[in-house]
Amino acid sequence: MIYLALGDSMSIDRYTGAEGGGAVAQFHRWLGDQWELDDHTIDACTMDWVDTRAKGDIITLTIGGNDALRHMDEVMSNGVDRLIRQHRKLLQGIRGSNPTSCLIVGNVYAPQTALPKDLERLLHQLNEGIAANVTVVRACLADIRATFKGKESTHLCLDIEPTLAGATAIAGLFIAQYNSVIEIREQ
16 A cells, blocks of 8 residues: 655655654554555645656645745735646646545645735635635545644744644644544445
C-alpha cells in the first residue's frame, strides 16, 4: 500500500527542528510499516508543480499558500477565483489518477503576523473555495486554518512555517480524516 504525499512546506520536516517531525513523516509513522511512503512534498511548492499522475492508496495534499503569495498582486486586484479554479483542476487531476484513493486535502492557514482585513477576507474566500473543491472530488478536508487559528505563536515559526507542534496538529488532522474514511467504508 502506498501513501502518496503531495504539496508544500506545510508537510515537510525542515522547519520542525526534528528529523521525522513533519506532518507527512508523522502520519506515515502512524500508518505503520505496511505503508510505503512516496513523498513529493517540497518547500515553496505551487499547484503547477504537483504531479497529478502519481498514484497512492492514501494521498495527502497541502497546497495553495505559495500560489496566493506568488500571485498576490492579482489576488489583491481580482480576488481568488482563478486560484480556486486552478485548485479544482488540480484535485480533479489527482482524483482522475486515483479514483478510489483516500484523498485528504489541507486548506491554508494565516501567518503569525496579523493580516489586514482585506487579506483575511481573501484567505477566507480561498478556504471556502478549497472546501467546495474537496466536496466536488469526494475528498476529505483537513481544516488546518481552523486548527491553527489562535495558536499561530506555537504552531508557526518564521511567520509562516509549521513548527513541530504545528506539524503534529496537521498530522492529527490527516489521522482523523483517514479514520473517518475507514469508518464510513466499514459500514
